[in-house]
Amino acid sequence: MKVNCKKCGSEKYVKAGFISGEQRYLCKDCGCKFVPTRHHGKPQKDKLLAVWLYLHGLSFRTIAKFFKVSPKAIFDWVKAFAKENYIKPEPHGEAVIVELDEMWHYLHSKKDKSGFGKLIAAIPVNLSTGNVEGVTTLHFQGFTKD
Numbered sequence: 001m002k003v004n005c006k007k008c009g010s011e012k013y014v015k016a017g018f019i020s021g022e023q024r025y026l027c028k029d030c031g032c033k034f035v036p037t038r039h040h041g042k043p044q045k046d047k048l049l050a051v052w053l054y055l056h057g058l059s060f061r062t063i064a065k066f067f068k069v070s071p072k073a074i075f076d077w078v079k080a081f082a083k084e085n086y087i088k089p090e091p092h093g094e095a096v097i098v099e100l101d102e103m104w105h106y107l108h109s110k111k112d113k114s115g116f117g118k119l120i121a122a123i124p125v126n127l128s129t130g131n132v133e134g135v136t137t138l139h140f141q142g143f144t145k146d
Helices: 044-055 060-067 071-085 100-107
Strands: 013-019 022-027 117-126 131-140 143-145
Touching: 044 060, 044 071, 060 071
Parallel strands: none
Antiparallel strands: 013 022, 117 131, 131 143
């Protein structure tokens, strides 16, 4: 059996014990310890299935339990898929950028407790691109105006 270092590809190695019942080797060139029969990661078909499940509404945590990986791994798979297959949408016309922190301080700077406040809801328009629509509702002491 021909063994190459996983890090540098060298064929100069020595045996370095066992790990989980498999022979471990030590590379003489770079010092990397490796097990040639151990493969990390999931196959591409599993990653594509995870992305498909996410696009159909399952959460990262649910998909992660199914594949026995972390939710961060699922997030990374979806993010990598989006970078390869989608173009980031650009706003059409004028776009207004509001920093939530400033809005929070502005709304809570009033000294009177009259019950005035704004509720902002984001409605998903297209889950695959992350587009949302904003809806604002005003509340004035006892009645609601949409």
